[in-house]
Amino acid sequence: MAPVGRLVVIEGLDGAGKRTLADGLTAQLRAKGASVASLAFPRYGKSVHADLVREALHRGHGDLADSVYGMAVLYALDRSGAADDIRALRDTHDVVLLDRYVASNAAYAAARLRQDAAGEVVKWVWELEVDRFGLPRPDAHLLLRVAPAVAAERAERRAEAEAGRDRDSFETDDGLQRRCAAVYDELAASGWLAPWHVLDGVAGVDHEALAATLLG
Numbered sequence: 001m002a003p004v005g006r007l008v009v010i011e012g013l014d015g016a017g018k019r020t021l022a023d024g025l026t027a028q029l030r031a032k033g034a035s036v037a038s039l040a041f042p043r044y045g046k047s048v049h050a051d052l053v054r055e056a057l058h059r060g061h062g063d064l065a066d067s068v069y070g071m072a073v074l075y076a077l078d079r080s081g082a083a084d085d086i087r088a089l090r091d092t093h094d095v096v097l098l099d100r101y102v103a104s105n106a107a108y109a110a111a112r113l114r115q116d117a118a119g120e121v122v123k124w125v126w127e128l129e130v131d132r133f134g135l136p137r138p139d140a141h142l143l144l145r146v147a148p149a150v151a152a153e154r155a156e157r158r159a160e161a162e163a164g165r166d167r168d169s170f171e172t173d174d175g176l177q178r179r180c181a182a183v184y185d186e187l188a189a190s191g192w193l194a195p196w197h198v199l200d201g202v203a204g205v206d207h208e209a210l211a212a213t214l215l216g
């Protein structure tokens, strides 16, 4: 069966508001009669690779968390295990919303490396996930852009509000988040992997208008 749906990826810093955007957008897309499915990566609790990521981000697991390429492979393996599900959802829904996808791996890995090694890892992530693992290319990215300090404040408030939610080592690394914001801007400007729509996450996103754009 030919694919019918659009794969729309939401990207942004930890705490930017991606989940909140996904929920609001889903409601507006459904109100317009569209069928919507969603997936979030890493698939914590649903894949052994994602659970290894979570353990590494919270406990380090020896020096695993320090290995930029090692962590990127774990994220990619988690996604690779969902490739058939993504294709099946795309064949049966108008829109599949992905809360983080391949670009997260490129952005965070690049942000963790020296600037002169960043371009190489961005290219490697594309080759690994799209060319070798065969993950479907998305139709569009939505970059929810907020200043790193705003994202950190939102993440902190959420952790306070949700008992038992510990912040992980990427989330609490201010330098990483700042570099990551810069890499995201570069990925968006270059149209990496798919077109990017840059959204102002501080001014607020008009979910209804965005839903209309995505369906149009």
Ligand SMILES: Nc1ncnc2c1ncn2[C@@H]1O[C@H](COP(=O)(O)OP(=O)(O)OP(=O)(O)O)[C@@H](O)[C@H]1O
Residues within 6 Å of the ligand: 012, 013, 014, 015, 016, 017, 018, 019, 020, 021, 154, 155, 157, 158, 201, 202, 204
């Ligand atoms: N536009 C907004 N204005 C103010 N607060 C917001 C906004 N959007 C989301 N928040 C709040 O910020 C916190 C983080 O939002 P959310 O969980 O959607 O972020 P996220 O990008 O999915 O985070 P993560 O990647 O860390 O899982 C939540 O408490 C949420 O209610």
Ligand SMILES: Cc1cn([C@H]2C[C@H](O)[C@@H](COP(=O)(O)O)O2)c(=O)[nH]c1=O
Residues within 6 Å of the ligand: 014, 041, 042, 075, 076, 100, 101, 102, 104, 105, 106, 108, 109, 170, 171
């Ligand atoms: C999918 C993915 C995520 N990351 C990073 C981004 C976050 O800091 C953490 C965990 O993600 P969450 O949204 O807080 O649950 O992992 C990454 O580096 N590579 C990826 O592919």
